[in-house]
Amino acid sequence: xxxxxxxVVSAPSGCGKGTILSEVLKxxxxxxxxxxxxxxxxxxGEIDGVNYYFLSKEEFKMEIDNGGMIEYAQYCDNFYGTPxxxxxxxxxxxxxxxxxxxxxxxxQVKRAMPExxxxxxxxxxxxxxxxxxxxxxxxxxxxIDKRVKEAEDEILKAHNYDYIIMNDELDKAIEDFEAILKAxxxxxxxxxxxxxxxxKNA
Amino acid sequence: xxxxxxxVVSAPSGCGKGTILSEVLKxxxxxxxxxxxxxxxxxxGEIDGVNYYFLSKEEFKMEIDNGGMIEYAQYCDNFYGTPxxxxxxxxxxxxxxxxxxxxxxxxQVKRAMPExxxxxxxxxxxxxxxxxxxxxxxxxxxxIDKRVKEAEDEILKAHNYDYIIMNDELDKAIEDFEAILKAxxxxxxxxxxxxxxxxKNA
Numbered sequence: 001x002x003x004x005x006x007x008v009v010s011a012p013s014g015c016g017k018g019t020i021l022s023e024v025l026k027x028x029x030x031x032x033x034x035x036x037x038x039x040x041x042x043x044x045g046e047i048d049g050v051n052y053y054f055l056s057k058e059e060f061k062m063e064i065d066n067g068g069m070i071e072y073a074q075y076c077d078n079f080y081g082t083p084x085x086x087x088x089x090x091x092x093x094x095x096x097x098x099x100x101x102x103x104x105x106x107x108q109v110k111r112a113m114p115e116x117x118x119x120x121x122x123x124x125x126x127x128x129x130x131x132x133x134x135x136x137x138x139x140x141x142x143x144i145d146k147r148v149k150e151a152e153d154e155i156l157k158a159h160n161y162d163y164i165i166m167n168d169e170l171d172k173a174i175e176d177f178e179a180i181l182k183a184x185x186x187x188x189x190x191x192x193x194x195x196x197x198x199x200k201n202a
Numbered sequence: 203x204x205x206x207x208x209x210v211v212s213a214p215s216g217c218g219k220g221t222i223l224s225e226v227l228k229x230x231x232x233x234x235x236x237x238x239x240x241x242x243x244x245x246x247g248e249i250d251g252v253n254y255y256f257l258s259k260e261e262f263k264m265e266i267d268n269g270g271m272i273e274y275a276q277y278c279d280n281f282y283g284t285p286x287x288x289x290x291x292x293x294x295x296x297x298x299x300x301x302x303x304x305x306x307x308x309x310q311v312k313r314a315m316p317e318x319x320x321x322x323x324x325x326x327x328x329x330x331x332x333x334x335x336x337x338x339x340x341x342x343x344x345x346i347d348k349r350v351k352e353a354e355d356e357i358l359k360a361h362n363y364d365y366i367i368m369n370d371e372l373d374k375a376i377e378d379f380e381a382i383l384k385a386x387x388x389x390x391x392x393x394x395x396x397x398x399x400x401x402k403n404a
Binding site: 125127128152155160162163178180188192198201 | 325326354365378384390393402
């Protein structure tokens with residue numbers, strides 16, 4: 001049996017990554033979405049094991065020391081990371097896994113697991129991204145300015161990804177995403193044993 | 203504007219390559235199917251420029267000498283090849299091009315144009331391939347035996363291709379083919395300028 005494929009998805013906030021992913025996961029029931037771990041306090045309504053695995057700083061550091069995180073980073077005095085065990089287990093079972101992480105984490109994953117497929121979702125333009133963030137109306141102007149600046153820094157890192165999807169139209173972006181999932185399973189490296197099987201049944 | 207992408211498709215005879223390609227071309231009107239050139243005599247109903255470009259041996263050799271063939275081979279005293287000019291013209295116009303050629307030609311293309319995407323179509327098994335060839339009822343047993351042997355030799359070369367499609371179910375094989383076409387356009391190399399564009403419109 002073939003091993004599962006690891007997909008890593010990044011996008012600046014406001015690019016519609018969440019919507020694309022939830023649609024793709026709805027339509028592809030055998031994809032496993034990896035839940036991240038964090039040391040930050042759960043917000044209202046957040047459920048342990050669904051939104052995040054909520055760990056204490058001691059637990060998180062122990063996981064790091066034991067090699068239990070594929071990637072991790074520290075933001076605002078809190079740790080965020082991808083627990084390794086479940087991901088490896090699913091891949092071994094032939095199940096494809098999706099990680100939704102930021103660009104630094106994605107680079108860590110690519111170094112640790114070069115066969116991972118990295119997908120970056122772009123907004124149509126930084127101008128449009130600013131418009132979307134403004135439209136939400138939940139943030140102050142200086143927070144939006146900071147978000148836009150961060151987005152620009154992240155977009156530059158798209159150069160390190162395998163695939164680029166532009167989310168200028170949701171349905172097209174979802175189709176693009178699914179084409180990447182499908183094509184990645186059809187690569188030669190993924191199907192060496194299939195060639196042998198075909199020749200065996202002569 | 204992005205250049206077009208070059209796709210090279212090979213399959214042993216009896217794998218349903220013709221059906222898959224005609225369906226894919228029907229659904230993707232902006233794909234350009236490259237017509238091969240040959241020195242063999244046209245068969246009844248074959249049209250110059252549609253089935254093949256029919257050239258004299260002198261014309262074909264002159265094209266080779268002038269670097270006018272992307273790849274060529276000699277079978278049974280006749281030449282077969284892919285004229286370069288039209289392919290390059292379409293790629294420059296941003297149009298994707300499909301070459302339907304055998305494995306040796308595909309390897310020549312990959313050497314000349316490493317950015318080409320090579321797709322191999324597999325039968326479910328050599329046993330099934332033999333069944334399909336028998337079912338056609340147009341060939342003698344020894345011809346079928348020879349075809350099966352040739353197919354086995356070709357299938358071994360699938361290891362050199364970028365993608366492998368198994369045609370065990372026509373609709374699935376067509377979907378796989380289209381996913382490869384789509385995903386190949388979404389690679390990072392294809393979209394470097396898109397990243398810059400997004401950042402420009404700030």
